[in-house]
Amino acid sequence: MYSRLMSASSTSERLIEATRELLWERGYVGTSPKAIQQAAGAGQGSMYHHFTGKPDLALAAIRRTAEELRAGAEKVLGGEGSAYARIEAYLLRERDVLRGCPVGRLTMDPDVVADAELRAPVDETLDWLRGRLAGIVQEGLDSGELAGGLRPEEVAAAVVATVQGGYVLARASGSPATFDQAVRGLLALLSSRTR
Amino acid sequence: MYSRLMSASSTSERLIEATRELLWERGYVGTSPKAIQQAAGAGQGSMYHHFTGKPDLALAAIRRTAEELRAGAEKVLGGEGSAYARIEAYLLRERDVLRGCPVGRLTMDPDVVADAELRAPVDETLDWLRGRLAGIVQEGLDSGELAGGLRPEEVAAAVVATVQGGYVLARASGSPATFDQAVRGLLALLSSRTR
């Protein structure tokens, strides 16, 4: 389509990006259409032309954020190295810790959780992440790199939970230090199960 | 004071309790004075007579919730048993998993994090919890129950993060199962360091 070449940043595009930022910063409940329009430099009419309303626009934004998180995680998890090394790389990956997780934070939004369509991308993303990590743990068990007796899905859930909870600790204390502590604690426990 | 005997549930009291419920359910941004008044069965005038406004009332509610969480945790952590047993008891403690943590969820509220006074009780509670757990880990190290090489503060942070992140997983999936998985994963890793 010609439109592909027209603009690197269409109005629709700017609306989605503005919504992504605001959802990350203030959540769904705390993000108003007006704020979105101002951030996107678009009028009321534009927003309601491209989207049926706030939920519709939020859905587009959440889907893109979820896809991006997934791609970023895959980049680290699909890299080189042993199972432990890849999990470590994921946990130590650079993050904007004090901003929190743009996907995980949505679980604290009552209106997101209550809406099956809005919750779906959140659920699917975290579900995929746990599954991806579980597969890596299983690899480690199969190769003998990790000592037996661990359930891959449980370890995977603990890894994801540590990250998500690490954000909570960091935002509570106003410092990324507690996030790092939690991650190092989990890595210390996990590393003692490597050969 | 005579007033102590007057009513088991004064208006002020009902306002605080209603606010606690709503903050837990919908967060600070999602909780309106009007909703609080309705839930408490109090009029506008009453609320603004007892409190200067929404932040003031929220502060009273948050402080009480924080105190309650602390008391509940202390009940488990101060119990009988080995270090591992007490940490296990804390992690396996019954929880209303799908509702999330009434204290931790506030860290996702931009207006709470931005206000030093509102954030303080949240910070102090999680800080206390990490410290309390770190002390127990230290006990375990001292007694030889836990193998050396672990840093108490890191393990404590991982424990708290797993719980907080477990809530995220559970709310995303709409089921407590993922919370339980994460907890069991962490316990499996920790138990392999006990003698």
Place this chain on the structure above:
DNA sequence: GTCTATATCATGATAGAC
């Protein structure tokens, strides 16, 4: 202490001109 106005601005959207 509680109640009922009243006030101001924001929310979330619709209508219709351009």
Place this chain on the structure above:
DNA sequence: GTCTATCATGATATAGAC
């Protein structure tokens, strides 16, 4: 596609009667 009304309702209070 974008813009400017317009609208009904809610958010967050203040004022003053009772």
